[in-house]
Amino acid sequence: MQFFSLDREQLAIITNENCYSYKEIPIVEFNSYKKEIVLILCLNTIEIMSSYISSMNSNHAVMLIAADINEELLQNIIVQYRPKWIVGLANYEGYQFDHDKLVREENVEATIHPDLAMLLSTSGTTGSQKFVRLSYENLRSNAESIIEYLEIDENERAIMNLPLSYSYGMSIVNSHLLAGASILLTGESVMEKSFWKFVKEHMATSIAGVPFTYQMLQRIGFTKMDLPHLKVMTQAGGRLNKKLVRQFGEFALANNKRFYVMYGQTEAAPRMSYIPYDKVLKMADTIGIAIPNGKLSIEGDELVYRGANVMMGYAEYLEDLKKGDELGGVLQTGDTATVDEDGYFTITGRLKRFIKLFGLRINLDDVEKKLEEKIHIPLACTGSDDKLIVVIEQEDYVETVKQEIEALYHLHKTAYKVKVLPIPYFANGKTDYMKLKELCL
Known part of the structure; x- marks a missing residue:
């Protein structure tokens, strides 16, 4: 069964150069008699996006990595996991170039669990070769929860300039494509005039950002821009200070827009909680309530999440990919927290910080x-x-x-x-x- 349905006439991906309906997304062939790894070095281009969509629909395990990854770490990952295909690299020893990807020459005997859909790093462009193992059910259930609370339908046009290799960026793509909506794909920063030209020209309806994004938006005078089509703003990827939460919350309220502050971890595919847009000013200090079909609780001092989006477990070696679900839908977040009488949770710190x-x-x-x-x-x-x-x-x-x-x-x-x-x-x-x-x- 395909993860993304491409049998639609609606616009799926808009770039500076072209527009693609779901039916027109270029298909990349990943043919193999057994389940393999597709390693994708991610840039926000149609070539990479079509490779991602095609690989998800091919039922292989997709490993998403930032294109600017440390070279030595990339080499270690390739040696350790032996991907069958590498997208975004011109050459590599032991691989042959075939059209739009590298293909491994040698056959590798490895068992990959049939439920394994994705491998995501938790540590950006530097760090370790440890990956989060996410199943198709993890990804689909989280996308469906996001679609529900953000009210995403086929009329939405999300600006996507976050990295695809980052769980927040990945979730924007998954939730919008599963809802039949459109993605405005760009690698440009909110600091560039051409970014805003793209946003206005193609009538983006939502923008997503990490705390640094919102600091930049404040600096460039975002709240004074004329963006009549932009209706939704989302923030995740770390704590945004209360002053900025209030500033953007008040702006949204005064301009008939919705501002959502959200909390998650890659281990939860990634979303776990959100503040409903009409409560963001009152609850600016909190991470809100659990997403639809998820549950938060405090056990000891630690915040614990339960839901179908909780990862299968971690992988550090190729042999780990044959493992099934090791967590049973329960994630110990490593965050300390409190909860109020209305069920709103507040992060108080990290157990290790x-x-x-x-x-x-x-x-x-x-x-x-x-x-x-x-x-x-x-x-x-x-x-x-x-x-x-x-x-x-x-x-x-x-x-x-x-x-x-x-x-x-x-x-x-x-x-x-x-x-x-x-x-x-x-x-x-x-x-x-x-x-x-x-x-x-």
Whole structure:
């Protein structure tokens, strides 16, 4: 059974160069007598998108990787997982070029579980060869929940400039194509004038962004733009500070638009919760309620999610791909949280993002949140059990940050440090805390 139905006349994908109906999406052949891996190096182009759609419909296991992945890591992944096909690479030893893809010359005996649909990394362009194993049911159930709460139908036109290899970007593609809607495909940034020309010309109805996107939208005066067709704004990929949530929430309310703040993890394909658009101002501090057909609870201090979209498990080696569902629909998120009487959940931190200073247990996520609320600048926290380190990008705010730290936590001057550095981000807009720690310690 095909994952995406292509027997439709409606517009599916719009690029700067062309428009493609569902029937006109170019088909890429992935023929094999057994289930194999299709590795796709992702760019927001029609060639990559058609390879993705074709590979999902071929029932092979699709491995989505950022095109700008570290070369050594890519090599390790290819050696470890031995994909049958590689899309987006011109040549590689042991592979032959065939039309639009590389094909492995040697036969590899490996068993891949029939339910396995996708392999997604959780660590961006750097990190490990550990992947999340997602089934067709994981992906379909999450897309159907998203379609329901975002009210997506065939009239929607979503601007898609997030990476396809990032679970948020992937979910935009899946939910809109399964709903028979259209995708405006571009690799351009919201900072470019040509991006907004594309949005206006093709009447985009929704825009999606990570916290960094919304910081940029604020900077370029998005709320003053004339975008009558744009009706929906979504935000995920990390916590957006409360001031910006309120600013965009108020803008949406005043202009007959819907602004959704959402929470998820790649391990949940990826969406787990959302704030209904009419509650976003009142519940700006929260991650909202569970998505349709999902359930959130707090067990101990940890937020636990249950739903059909919870991954099958992780893979670190080719042999792991034969494994079935190891989690049974239950995901321990690693986030600490609270819940109010109306069932709205608030993230209070990460189980592993704590340091201990002079016996005082400090939640680094909480420090970030409180400082951002006071100072309203991009910042990031790291540290060890002998020092808290706050990284900012503007020298002018060093003394202000120091004053706020002392006021909030009463720390001795030797217990913390404020550094001025460019904050490192992954391609998906999330802070790269591993790299941040390397830069600071």
